[in-house]
Amino acid sequence: MSKEVILTGIRSNDEPTLGNLLGAMTPLINMQKERAGEYQVNMFVPDLHSFTTPIDHGTLYQNTIRNLKYFVAAGLDINEPNTFIYRQSYIPAHAELTWILDCFTGFGEAARMVEFKDKSKQVGDDRVTVGLFNYPILMAADILLYGAKWVPVGDDQRQHLELTRDLAIRLNNRFGDLFVVPEPADKQLSFSERDNQVRIRSLRTPEKKMSKSVEDPAGTILLKDKPEEAAAKVMAATTDSVGVINFDWEKQPGVTNLLQILALTTRQPQDKVNSEWSGKSSYGELKAAVAAEVKSLLSDFQEKLTQVDKEALMRKLEADEDAMRKVAEDTLRKVQKAVGLRPS
Ligand code: TRP
Numbered sequence: 001m002s003k004e005v006i007l008t009g010i011r012s013n014d015e016p017t018l019g020n021l022l023g024a025m026t027p028l029i030n031m032q033k034e035r036a037g038e039y040q041v042n043m044f045v046p047d048l049h050s051f052t053t054p055i056d057h058g059t060l061y062q063n064t065i066r067n068l069k070y071f072v073a074a075g076l077d078i079n080e081p082n083t084f085i086y087r088q089s090y091i092p093a094h095a096e097l098t099w100i101l102d103c104f105t106g107f108g109e110a111a112r113m114v115e116f117k118d119k120s121k122q123v124g125d126d127r128v129t130v131g132l133f134n135y136p137i138l139m140a141a142d143i144l145l146y147g148a149k150w151v152p153v154g155d156d157q158r159q160h161l162e163l164t165r166d167l168a169i170r171l172n173n174r175f176g177d178l179f180v181v182p183e184p185a186d187k188q189l190s191f192s193e194r195d196n197q198v199r200i201r202s203l204r205t206p207e208k209k210m211s212k213s214v215e216d217p218a219g220t221i222l223l224k225d226k227p228e229e230a231a232a233k234v235m236a237a238t239t240d241s242v243g244v245i246n247f248d249w250e251k252q253p254g255v256t257n258l259l260q261i262l263a264l265t266t267r268q269p270q271d272k273v274n275s276e277w278s279g280k281s282s283y284g285e286l287k288a289a290v291a292a293e294v295k296s297l298l299s300d301f302q303e304k305l306t307q308v309d310k311e312a313l314m315r316k317l318e319a320d321e322d323a324m325r326k327v328a329e330d331t332l333r334k335v336q337k338a339v340g341l342r343p344s
Pocket of ligand 1: 007
């Protein structure tokens, strides 16, 4: 019996932040530690997805490799034999299956995707591309090529997962058993035990999530920031005038964000951190505690980054791309036969 497949995407382009590390990278790395072996874990870089909205193409290739190195520095084990790391664009079947799925997806069905509508608004009408529209179908191909049953995505990707399921079921009904249908979103949540509350906010505007530094340099800690500078950003974080520490995203998002960062950086349950700090009045002390943790976390991370063996990483990538290309091609071949492009 082959193992059930867990599949996740690793963003390729943006400069990773502390929010990415605590909210996305660390949970994935923990998932690898807990699940690989019993499951096959596919971690791939959706590099074809990375320019559905405009980017700087001059840095894309290097940024992809950099982000993979960051994962290794954060604890991803590249020697784990059941983990496969690969770049989407190195496996042509992704693009080929996307085309076939496109022709079974309703225009209206794709136009209902909330992420498409939101991102279209952000980039402005004249910059909305067909690629952005097609994004969820490519995502469906990413999942269906490998028979992935488990796709631990955040809330914002839930609708795309449902679309993937709809497409798999639609083609299975029409052509027989072509695809493994991924589990529904609710089951994915309980499977991944993913805490959707983990969303690190900006240190300056804690109503918003921590995002790219160009938009919010003082509110964003980058993993490449100097540890002392990161600590200074924490010390300058926006709080409130309540004067008492409480974990309350509505009324005290700044303080609550700090409590969350403290729990994650010290690897303690949120409740424990809250009971230690709730009711105290010194925001300065809380900031100092968080700043110290962030500083040591970054020093540690940056030290590990210098030790990442790039050659070993590239060998792993290429070997996994060869292995996964075969898996993807097998699925594509089945689909091509089913739709009449190849003799059955
Ligand atoms: N859309 C995902 C995100 O924004 C990335 C992604 C692309 C992905 N293809 C995927 C995630 C397939 C899971 C499975 O995070």
